[in-house]
Amino acid sequence: MTGHDHAHDRHEGQGGHDGHGHGHGGPGGHSHGVDPNADRRWLAIALGLIGTFMAVEVTIGVMAHSLALISDAAHMLTDAVSIVLALIAMRLAARPARGGFTYGLKRAEILSAQANGLTLLLLAVWLAYEAVRRLLDPPPVAGGLVLVTALAGIVVNVAAAWCISRANRSSLAVEGAYQHILNDLFAFIGTAVAGLIVLTTGFVQADAIATLVVVVLMVRAGYGLVRESGRIFLEAAPAHMDPDAVGDRLVGHPPVTEVHDLHIWTITSGQAALSAHVLVEPEGDCHAVRRDLERLLAKEYGVTHTTLQVDHVQEELLSVGRAGDPPADPHCADAHGPVHREGPHAH
Incomplete structure (x- = not known):
């Protein structure tokens, strides 16, 4: 039951942040216990x-x-x-x-x-x-x-x-x-x-x-x-969620410039989880972006079990590469799935 691919991810729910602005967990916490109505x-x-x-x-x-x-x-x-x-x-x-x-x-x-x-x-x-x-x-x-x-x-x-x-x-x-x-x-x-x-x-x-x-x-x-x-x-995304649409929605939130390694899967009934690598503009606040994206995912998609790795985009990524090219970020030398960027998105 894996979906996390980054060495920077921590155990979700700890509420800790590192120097890169890596965040974990939804704003409202998690409720993984059995529903009390399951009598x-x-x-x-x-x-x-x-x-x-x-x-x-x-x-x-x-x-x-x-x-x-x-x-x-x-x-x-x-x-x-x-x-x-x-x-x-x-x-x-x-x-x-x-x-x-x-x-x-x-x-x-x-x-x-x-x-x-x-x-x-x-x-x-x-x-x-x-x-x-x-x-x-x-x-x-x-x-x-x-x-x-x-x-x-x-x-x-x-x-x-x-x-x-x-x-x-x-x-x-x-x-x-x-x-x-x-x-x-x-x-x-x-x-x-x-x-x-x-x-x-x-x-x-x-x-x-x-x-x-x-x-x-x-x-x-x-x-x-x-x-x-x-x-x-098979770790498929929930049937009601389109990962491409979610990626486009996330990259449309300024100052995000790119989202890749986006994974959406279901832990068990009614418990979707998401992980992604998010790149923001050099002057962007990684911590603020992470919090904003967590709120967006919880409000619009009902996903509160999230692991977002948020980093500043490298300068060369702003000028080099075409839409659809794998990112040159050394964190993700082998990116999985489409790369979502500002402007035309690669799918």
Whole structure:
């Protein structure tokens, strides 16, 4: 979990400054603890509801020969696992940073979200195979049992979704558990419709069709979780932030003349971080520029975890080089990414 590339960077949050005007930390400090709204009690209640109903549903699904019910039960198993992972991740993320884990274990929740997404996708593949097989050779299905069980499942999932909605959904792990249960709610609605069709018309393929609807929902939710967690693991900028636009905004603040080695990444859900090397005019006040840029980043982009290395521009940089050329500053002999300068910017 790295994003800092300068030897001049200090541990953010110390509030110290060196002779070059290197600054660290946002003006408002940092809040890396677990959100107090992330109430473990609500997650535990949802887990109890889901676990109990899942055991009942598996039994009824086998008795009724309903793949839709069994698929719903399998989905509920992933619901239960996602809640357990969210609870573990919340506990790990609350631990203070120490030793080699300089950010603590805050990305445990991202691991949890990725595990949730992968289990949804893998389970969707198996259920799709079974559903197609049953479409071609449908077994007898007890429509009445399917309908009653699905209606009960709707009630249980509404209650579980309400419980999780009371927790901190800004956490990607909690949001992953919530998406699991929300998809399961839609799946139970589809299963109830299938049970009604089987009961009233005898069209047993409706059970397999309902399963395929569940598969589509699972793929959609699973892909979303894997994509979002993957962006964080690959140190991508938050989806709502354009690094080029941020760099142009920073270099547009006088007396800044250049911004390079700009990195924006996400530590964990809702905690973006930024580091950059900023060059200012020879007569500029490095300390004042750093404070101004920190306030700008906090106000306009919501980024308060910042590491800005601020130096005076070397005289030769004012007259030598074209836009897009790597800086001649010995601090950054191997610059990363585009260089943002006054006037035409290189991207």
